Amino acid sequence: MENSQLVAIISRLDTMMKAEGTDVQMRRFEKEGQERGLVSYNPETEMFTLEDIATKQRFEYDNIDLAALDIYDLLND
Template structure:
């Protein structure tokens, strides 16, 4: 059975929420070496901000599941 891509995304996002070295965590999500989005997590507000690399559109989420689904959709295209 192949590992779930969604679980891998959730693990990376969860690591962002648990990190204690900075108030703001940043992760890049790529497909085949091409950046699809940049995600930041602000521990002070408990929110994620996703920036699409192609369009530079910015989305804010306060739910880890919603940001994970958005990342999954961007990586699955």
């Protein structure tokens, strides 16, 4: 059985939330070496921001599960 992509995504987002300090945390999400999205987490507002690299659209989330699902969809389009 293959490892869950959602578990890996949520783990990365959770690490961002648990980082010490007030600095904005950023992670890049890639598939097959191609960057698909850039995610930032602002601990002051407790918000995730996902930027779709292809379309330059930005989406904001206050829920880790919703952010993870959209990242998953972005990686599997």
